[in-house]
Amino acid sequence: MQRRRLQRTTALGLVAALATFAAACSSSGGSGSSSSSSGSGSSSSALSGTLNASGSTFQLTFQQAAIQSFKQVQQGMTVNYGGGGSGKGRTDLASGVVNFAGSDSPIPSDETANFKGKKVLYFPVIVGPITMSYNLQGVSNLKLTPEVIADIFQGKITKWNDPAIASLNSGAKLPSTPITLAVRSDSSGTTANFSLFLMTAAKNWKLGSSSTINWPKSAHAGNGNGGVAQIVKSTPGAIGYVDYADAKASGLSFASVKNKAGNFVAPSPASASASAATATVAPDLTFAAIWGSEPNAYPITYQSWDLVYQKQSSANTAKMLQAYIGYLLGAGQNLLPQLGYAKLPASLDQKAKAQLSQIGS
Amino acid sequence: MSAVTQTGQAAPGSVPAGGLAARPGLADRGFRWLALGAGLLVLVILVLIAITTTQQASSWFSTEGIKIFSTTWNPAANQFGALPFIYGTAITAIIALVISVPVSIGIALLLTEVVPRRTARPIVYIVDLLAVVPSVVWGLWGILVFAPWIQHIYASIGSGVNGIPVLGSLFGPPTSGASFFTAGIILAFMITPIVTSLSREVIATVPSIDREGAYALGATRWEMIRGVVWPHSQGGVVGAILLGLGRAMGETIAVALVIGSSATITSHLFAPGYNMPAVIANQFGEATGVWRAGLMGLGVLLFAFTIIVNVVARATVERSARRMRGA
Numbered sequence: 160m161q162r163r164r165l166q167r168t169t170a171l172g173l174v175a176a177l178a179t180f181a182a183a184c185s186s187s188g189g190s191g192s193s194s195s196s197s198g199s200g201s202s203s204s205a206l207s208g209t210l211n212a213s214g215s216t217f218q219l220t221f222q223q224a225a226i227q228s229f230k231q232v233q234q235g236m237t238v239n240y241g242g243g244g245s246g247k248g249r250t251d252l253a254s255g256v257v258n259f260a261g262s263d264s265p266i267p268s269d270e271t272a273n274f275k276g277k278k279v280l281y282f283p284v285i286v287g288p289i290t291m292s293y294n295l296q297g298v299s300n301l302k303l304t305p306e307v308i309a310d311i312f313q314g315k316i317t318k319w320n321d322p323a324i325a326s327l328n329s330g331a332k333l334p335s336t337p338i339t340l341a342v343r344s345d346s347s348g349t350t351a352n353f354s355l356f357l358m359t360a361a362k363n364w365k366l367g368s369s370s371t372i373n374w375p376k377s378a379h380a381g382n383g384n385g386g387v388a389q390i391v392k393s394t395p396g397a398i399g400y401v402d403y404a405d406a407k408a409s410g411l412s413f414a415s416v417k418n419k420a421g422n423f424v425a426p427s428p429a430s431a432s433a434s435a436a437t438a439t440v441a442p443d444l445t446f447a448a449i450w451g452s453e454p455n456a457y458p459i460t461y462q463s464w465d466l467v468y469q470k471q472s473s474a475n476t477a478k479m480l481q482a483y484i485g486y487l488l489g490a491g492q493n494l495l496p497q498l499g500y501a502k503l504p505a506s507l508d509q510k511a512k513a514q515l516s517q518i519g520s
Numbered sequence: 521m522s523a524v525t526q527t528g529q530a531a532p533g534s535v536p537a538g539g540l541a542a543r544p545g546l547a548d549r550g551f552r553w554l555a556l557g558a559g560l561l562v563l564v565i566l567v568l569i570a571i572t573t574t575q576q577a578s579s580w581f582s583t584e585g586i587k588i589f590s591t592t593w594n595p596a597a598n599q600f601g602a603l604p605f606i607y608g609t610a611i612t613a614i615i616a617l618v619i620s621v622p623v624s625i626g627i628a629l630l631l632t633e634v635v636p637r638r639t640a641r642p643i644v645y646i647v648d649l650l651a652v653v654p655s656v657v658w659g660l661w662g663i664l665v666f667a668p669w670i671q672h673i674y675a676s677i678g679s680g681v682n683g684i685p686v687l688g689s690l691f692g693p694p695t696s697g698a699s700f701f702t703a704g705i706i707l708a709f710m711i712t713p714i715v716t717s718l719s720r721e722v723i724a725t726v727p728s729i730d731r732e733g734a735y736a737l738g739a740t741r742w743e744m745i746r747g748v749v750w751p752h753s754q755g756g757v758v759g760a761i762l763l764g765l766g767r768a769m770g771e772t773i774a775v776a777l778v779i780g781s782s783a784t785i786t787s788h789l790f791a792p793g794y795n796m797p798a799v800i801a802n803q804f805g806e807a808t809g810v811w812r813a814g815l816m817g818l819g820v821l822l823f824a825f826t827i828i829v830n831v832v833a834r835a836t837v838e839r840s841a842r843r844m845r846g847a
Contacts (some may be wrong), residue, residue, distance in 0.1 A: 216805075244805020246812070269809035342783030346595070346806035354596070367596030370806035373783065377694050379783035380792065382663075382802075393668060 180334065206479050207235030214248020214261030215463045216383070217348050220404060220498050221285055222261070225491040229483060231334075238483055245348050246370070247461075252466055254278070259484070260466045263343075263348030265445040277470040280518065281444045282511050284487045286435040288426035288499040289353050289459045290406040290413035292341075292391045293398040295319060301414040302327045302423045303477060305360035305458070308416070310356070311338060311366060311398060314375030319396060334396075341390040341399025344380035346370040352461035353400045355448045360419075360458060400459075403428070404499025418458040419450050430457035431501035444510060460501070467518060474520045481515050488512050570823065577817035583810050588817065593783040594800075595807070600814035602821065604783040608795035609822070610698065612775065613768040615704025615789065616711055621761055623708075624715035628757075632723045633745060644717070651713035659777035662706045663698065667778055670705075671697030674790040695790040698780035703795070704772050711764035718763060722756030722840075723749055755840020762833030766826050772797035796822045 213223070222240035229238060240261070243251075248260030253273035266279065291303055303311075307323050310316045316323055320333040343350050350370050357364040366372050374380075379394070381387040384405035389395045392409050403426050406413055415423040424430050434451030448460040465484055473476040488511050492502045503511070580588060580600060590601030631640040674695040681687040726749050734744040778803060780792020781802060796818045804815050 202812055246806040246808055247804070249808075267808050344776070344802050346803040348806065351806070367594075369596035371595045371803055373592075373594040373596065376782055376786075376791070378782065378792075379696060379698065382777060386663075389664075 161201045167362070189325050194506045196244060196440045204478075205235050206233050206475070206482055208475055208479050209237045209239065210258045210476075210479050210483055211239050211241075212248070212257050212261065212465070213241040213251045214257075214466075215263050215348055215360050216242040217287070217402065217461070218261040218265055218285055218465075221487075221491075221495060221500060224494050224498060225487055228494065229486050230492070232416075232486060233482055236479055236483070244346065246346075249273075249466065252468075254379045258467075258471075258480060261463060262466055263461060263463045264351060265464070266466070280467050280469050280514060281464045282467065282484050282514065283444055283446070283462055283464050283489065283503055283507055284484075284491075284511075285495065285500050286431050286448050286460055286503060287428075288431040288457050289349060289356075289400050289461060290390065290403055290411070290426045291416060292400060292401045292406045292409075292411035292413045294395055294411070295336070295453035296392050296395065298328070298331050298333065299412060301331070301412075302417070303414045304417040305357060306363055309357050309361035309364040312340060312342075312374070313363075314340075314377065320334045337340050339390075339394050339397040340374060340378040341387045341394070341397050341401075342372070342374045342378045343384075344382050348461070348463070349384060349400065349402055352449065353459060355447070358458045359447075359450050402499070403431075407499050415457050418454075418456050419452045420454040420456070422454055424455060424457045426457045426459070428496045428499070429500035430455055431460040432504055433461040434458060435462060435501070435507065436504035440507060440510065444507070444514065446507075469517055469519065471518060471520045477518050477520045484518075485512065485515055490514075570820070573816050573820050573823070577813050577820050577826045579810055580813035580817040584814070588814075591785055593809045593814075595803070598810065600810060602796075602814070602818055604785050605794055605796040605799050605818060606821070608779070608786045608793045609769055609797075609825075611700050611789070611793065612703045612707055612779070612795050613765055615701060615708035616768040617761065617765060618706035619705060620712045620764060621716055624712050624760075624764075625757060627712075628719035628723055629745060629749075631720050633741065633749065644720075646680075647713050647716050650709060655710070655771060655774045658706050658710060658778075658804055659774035662702060662774060662778040666706070667697030667702050670702060671695065672698070676702070678790055689787045690789055694788065695752060695789075695793050696780055698778050698792055699790050700779065700793040701789045703775045703779040703793070704780055704789075707768045707771055710771060710774065711767050714767060714797055715760050715764040718760030719753070719757045721836075722753040722760065725756075726752045753840075755843065756837055758831045759837030759840065762836060765835065766829040769829065770797060770822065770826050772801050776801040 184258045219240065219242045222238075226238045226240060229236070245262040245264060248262050249255070249266060249270060250273070250396070251257040252260035252440070253270070253495070259392075265281065266274070291301075291308060293301060295301070307316065307327065310323065317338055318335055319338060320335045325333055347370055351368065352370060354364075354366065354368040354372050357366075358368045366374075379390050379397070381390045381399075384402045387399040388401045388409040388411060391399045391401065391411055401409075401411065413426055415425045418424050418434075433453040434456035435446075435448035437451040437453050437456065438446040438448050439447040445464070446462065448462040450458050451460065467480055467484065471480065486488060488503070488508055492508065495502050502508075563674045567606055572746045582592075584600055588600070588602050589606075590599070591603045592599045592601045627643070633645070661787075674697070677691050678693040678695040681690075682692045728750045730752070731744055741746060755796060775795060776798035779794060779796070779798050781794055782792040783799070784791070786793070800815050800818055804812070807815055
């Protein structure tokens with residue numbers, strides 16, 4: 160009995176602490192008008208209602224963790240984030256089924272008509288590295304360049320001891336094992352950003368950029384990052400593109416990739432943040448985190464946004480969106496590294512927070 | 521006509537005391553409208569689905585034109601030809617039927633002609649249990665257990681037949697655990713219960729007087745099955761097979777997980793492929809514009825194909841039933 164009361168008091172204390180922290184974050188973050196609106200939203204008034212969202216599966220783990228901890232900030236609010244893919248998220252937002260959508264790419268030009276001229280705000284919430292995971296016994300620190308990766312995934316380099324790979328890894332004992340490609344069977348933002356990286360960084364890349372690529376016929380396809388990780392893990396000689404969180408969870412080894420500055424960098428939350436930090440950010444906060452120019456940037460880095468209509472149907476929904484997305488940009492960012500993702504660079508985070516006040520009704 | 525006479529006959533029997541004598545007309549009419557409404561509702565929903573999906577797919581039909589039947593599906597290059605998927609749907613369904621039909625008819629004959637009814641019942645339960653396993657469970661089992669196990673068998677068959685003219689191009693390398701053939705095997709598991717139970721019911725309708733007549737003429741059990749049971753139930757069994765085919769064509773998640781997801785037309789059955797439901801399931805989440813319309817269009821084509829198969833199946837079953845009644 161007494162113990163339970165004690166727990167409750169601690170919980171309340173925690174909530175209060177978090178609330179003040181969030182308030183502090185948003186008031187220090189935004190400039191001028193934004194601080195007052197989001198500050199009052201999280202500290203004084205308790206909001207109640209439901210926010211529904213769908214989209215990017217890249218964000219899914221983060222959203223789930225954030226929804227759990229956000230319960231302690233606003234008990235009255237329920238947030239639901241269903242995955243389904245970025246395309247589904249944008250379609251759902253356009254048809255008004257959800258309050259916000261997660262998307263790994265900006266709205267493509269052939270979809271803009273679906274939004275009927277209503278202004279959509281982009282809130283970047285997450286960046287993360289895509290690893291080149293491989294399965295080669297005795298080779299621990301593989302080095303690859305964008306051109307070599309392109310040739311491997313176009314089926315031009317088919318053996319691990321190919322001179323192109325061997326010249327990059329002088330010390331390593333590369334076997335003559337054939338290379339097995341592990342790719343995604345479902346269309347995915349991971350594929351879209353991986354192929355965008357190859358388009359940007361490797362002149363010899365011929366397969367284009369899309370969320371589904373016509374890979375060489377011999378490629379093995381798996382469902383989701385977990386499915387690709389599973390193929391790499393179970394097939395000696397396999398190489399695949401897997402997001403960092405899943406590669407870590409499956410215990411895969413991954414290659415260092417040559418970046419724009421000419422250094423070989425291993426994927427990590429820090430090196431991904433570094434790549435995003437130098438990206439050119441457009442006024443609507445769209446950018447591409449790949450191929451950053453920092454010396455310690457990991458080049459295959461991608462990003463995801465939450466898409467929100469500027470004009471909401473009710474003041475309450477607008478307030479709820481400000482509170483939740485404010486949380487994702489504030490205290491929520493601290494959840495990212497342990498989940499295997501990278502925090503937004505500070506400057507971008509500031510810009511996103513400043514944009515919160517534009518959500519209105 | 522027949523409905524009216526039936527309700528007319530039923531009415532007097534259902535009114536016990538006569539206190540409700542003024543009511544039946546109203547109640548009957550109400551019931552008829554309700555039943556008619558329920559029946560029409562299904563039809564209306566079906567038609568609306570057909571219309572809206574066709575509408576959503578229209579940009580595919582209009583931008584690609586005849587190229588919807590081309591062999592290249594490459595979203596990165598805006599090419600959306602459906603032929604690899606139509607081909608894959610046909611191949612996987614044929615593999616499934618080739619494996620499933622002999623097994624299903626065998627089980628059906630076992631249950632009706634060989635074992636006594638007491639033993640037959642538990643076998644029926646077990647076969648029906650196969651139908652209860654959800655699609656996604658088949659798919660997960662297929663990709664995590666079955667495909668890794670069978671890929672070694674594929675690889676050794678592949679290297680064995682490599683270079684032999686026909687066998688080499690059917691079963692030769694490249695081989696992969698997730699392939700047309702794996703999808704076909706999983707589909708065979710999934711359609712066996714439906715083909716079995718429909719065939720069993722058809723075979724059970726063979727009049728026992730015919731069977732006994734055959735035995736009386738000195739026929740063995742096999743001769744009796746060949747001479748009496750088969751001619752009698754042929755049509756119904758073909759119908760059962762076609763219904764199984766309809767299911768095999770439309771099955772989605774299990775296939776999406778094990779087919780290998782490579783939009784290619786190849787004679788190599790052990791190579792990764794693709795079919796219509798699987799590509800819709802895999803690519804819809806991220807598809808935009810014409811690509812999305814193309815996936816919708818694949819849905820429309822699949823809808824049309826399954827309707828044709830089902831209509832043919834029903835017609836075959838009915839024709840054979842009529843012939844049996846006439847006989």
